[in-house]
Amino acid sequence: GAVVSQHPSWVICKSGTSVKIECRSLDFQATTMFWYRQFPKQSLMLMATSNEGSKATYEQGVEKDKFLINHASLTLSTLTVTSAHPEDSSFYICSAREVRVVAFGSGTRLTVV
Amino acid sequence: KQEVTQIPAALSVPEGENLVLNCSFTDSAIYNLQWFRQDPGKGLTSLLLIQSSQREQTSGRLNASLDKSSGRSTLYIVASQPGDSATYLCAASTDSWGKLQFGAGTQVVVTP
Numbered sequence: 001g002a003v004v005s006q007h008p009s010w011v012i013c014k015s016g017t018s019v020k021i022e023c024r025s026l027d028f029q030a031t032t033m034f035w036y037r038q039f040p041k042q043s044l045m046l047m048a049t050s051n052e053g054s055k056a057t058y059e060q061g062v063e064k065d066k067f068l069i070n071h072a073s074l075t076l077s078t079l080t081v082t083s084a085h086p087e088d089s090s091f092y093i094c095s096a097r098e099v100r101v102v103a104f105g106s107g108t109r110l111t112v113v
Numbered sequence: 114k115q116e117v118t119q120i121p122a123a124l125s126v127p128e129g130e131n132l133v134l135n136c137s138f139t140d141s142a143i144y145n146l147q148w149f150r151q152d153p154g155k156g157l158t159s160l161l162l163i164q165s166s167q168r169e170q171t172s173g174r175l176n177a178s179l180d181k182s183s184g185r186s187t188l189y190i191v192a193s194q195p196g197d198s199a200t201y202l203c204a205a206s207t208d209s210w211g212k213l214q215f216g217a218g219t220q221v222v223v224t225p
Binding site for chain 1: 215
């Protein structure tokens, strides 16, 4: 139980384009999902908390207009990196809370060229 | 703000040795603490979850302890194997909603 699917697993895009990453809870409903970012050799840093049906809560220093989060249903949250630049290249990973268990997606490796 | 530190940053041991990974946190008012494994370029695999009311959790060759008063958790891996090579992350949660504060991880290499 508590399986989270994240898609795509890797993506390469040109600078200036937008990229959408999906996070789905497969066997449970997740009212809250979290988006993290991980730079090479560093730990995961929380970017935002995504709540179904309401606006996401962003951590300090994270540009909400650049990292658009939508949580339109209880099983799907999306992160869109708008006007991506090389410095946005990173590993993005989502997690979803189901009662007392937090499950993680497998991550998305974004490379902006 | 909760800060989580992991020492050492990297560790290399021969196969068969026991592993001891340390995690410290600054705010003792945690809801729970988790240990994860991350393989290169991959997502996270949850290893052990210790609730704030617990002192330790065990799963197979893995044992994790929690001492809230000193702000420490330790992950023990008995009789290490090459397949244990990975980065191990600890993460503390200060609420029930699932928001985690991660340490930077300990990269483990077990040599045959």
